[in-house]
Amino acid sequence: MSDSVVGAAPLQQEYDVVVVGSGGGALTGAALAASAGLSTLVLERTALIGGTSAYSGGACWLPGTDVQQRAGLPDSTEGARQYLAAVLDEPDQDRVEALLTQAPKLVAQLEADPLMEFEWIPFAEYYDAPGRVPMGRSIQPKNVRRDELDERVGAILRPPVERDRAGGTGRSTLSGGQALIGRLAAIVLRDGGTIATGHHVTGLRRNEAGRVDVVLVDGPDGPVEVTARRGILVAAGGFEGSNERRAAHGTPGDAAWTMAPRGTNTGEIIDAAAALGAATDFSGEGWFCPGLQQPDGSGTFTLGFRSGLMVDQTGRRYGNECLPYDRFGRVMAASEDRVPSWFVFDSREGGRLPAIAMPEGDPAEHLEAGTWVQADSIADLARTAGLDAGVLTATVERFNGFTATGVDEDFGRGVDEYDTFFAGGTGPNKALTPVDQPPYFAAKFVLSDLGTKGGLVTDADGRVLDAAGQPIPGLYAASNSTASVFGSAYPGPGAPLGAAMAFASLAVEDMQRD
Structure with a gap:
């Protein structure tokens, strides 16, 4: 088995689910797919998993869950609905409702796994609007020691940003985004999933029936093709690392100033999907x-x-x-x-x-x-x-x-x-x-x-849509690879992660309906 392929078996030609990216959204989708018994492959272009999620505080804006109830918060799905109604400008209401409905289900599903446990963290929400919860409603995974997880996770987990930029290693206690990525990756590996680092996705391909089912990959040993029987989930970040694409889409800032790990998130996968007819929307700009x-x-x-x-x-x-x-x-x-x-x-x-x-x-x-x-x-x-x-x-x-x-x-x-x-x-x-x-x-x-927030247009099931608003068979997306459900707004701590996780989970649910 190649050192860049971590899991139960070497890289295969076919999987049920292929996930592009390894951040919080990507690994949520991968963990749920693997736990459902689907053969699952995670493709990460760098040598380390986690992306910007591993740098983050790990806050997840997932309202209305048992975690907030355990903490005694005045949080509810209806309160979050009221808050978003006041904060968002011309939202896609179907996607908003999908997020709100999925959040408590997703957290309950994840917490049913002994490897995942959340807690409330005090962190004020970002707008003074109806439905706001005093001191915030965001949750995060509890800290976990590195040696409590599969040792293979620790070997490929991206360190915190201050250590990663200095070429250092991670801490023995994982907190915030480190805990989120570590816990999810441990679930993927425990349940038979495969994580392939150093595998850069260069394109996608449709089959004769029009279904997108092939991922073109540049791996350590050269180009390979991988087929996805159930679906491909694109959750590989945005285009924040590309000044060319930032300029093309009118996104302020500079690739040198983004918090994304260096050399990542340059948007090729968004362009690859667009080349197959996927609709795009870049109006949200960035976080x-x-x-x-x-x-x-x-x-x-x-x-x-x-x-x-x-x-x-x-x-x-x-x-x-x-x-x-x-x-x-x-x-x-x-x-x-x-x-x-x-x-x-x-x-x-x-x-x-x-x-x-x-x-x-x-x-x-x-x-x-x-x-x-x-x-x-x-x-x-x-x-x-x-x-x-x-x-x-x-x-x-x-x-x-x-x-x-x-x-x-x-x-x-x-x-x-x-x-x-x-x-x-x-x-x-x-x-x-x-x-x-x-x-x-x-x-x-x-x-x-913290990343760009424009990209592939998706529906309430995380399916990528074409210019006519129709789902492209086999192709799903979440995270900063998509046009954000929040538009240009940033409702509260963990909004990027919460939405990425919710829509990745919805995508995996839809794959299982086929």
């Missing part, structure tokens, strides 16, 4: 976030600003820095003079960034590279960063005035529960802390993303 720029030019997911303020290239604030990250990212993307931005902060945290950045990087390396600058006065800080000293000084003075009154007259920072979720200030508004302790710092920020 955006402010990205702390690193000395190597990459960006890193940043949220939870505890103090400080963000300014554009004129030295002026342009938004509530404590907005949910996708909403602030969209504000950032609204004007060219906001990318890059500068985040101004003081020394009250010992010169560390007063936010959660994954990874943050070493402050000394930032200062040496110029992605951070430091000065003893705001005016000098502005000059070092190439900003207008008078404008930045006035901006900081105005902001500090708001911290004294507790009211952000410009952008309302600290009014919403999300604004104060990470904050710990001691003034009248805990989301407003003065910038008044020298030396001062400014960190360069770019527009990062």
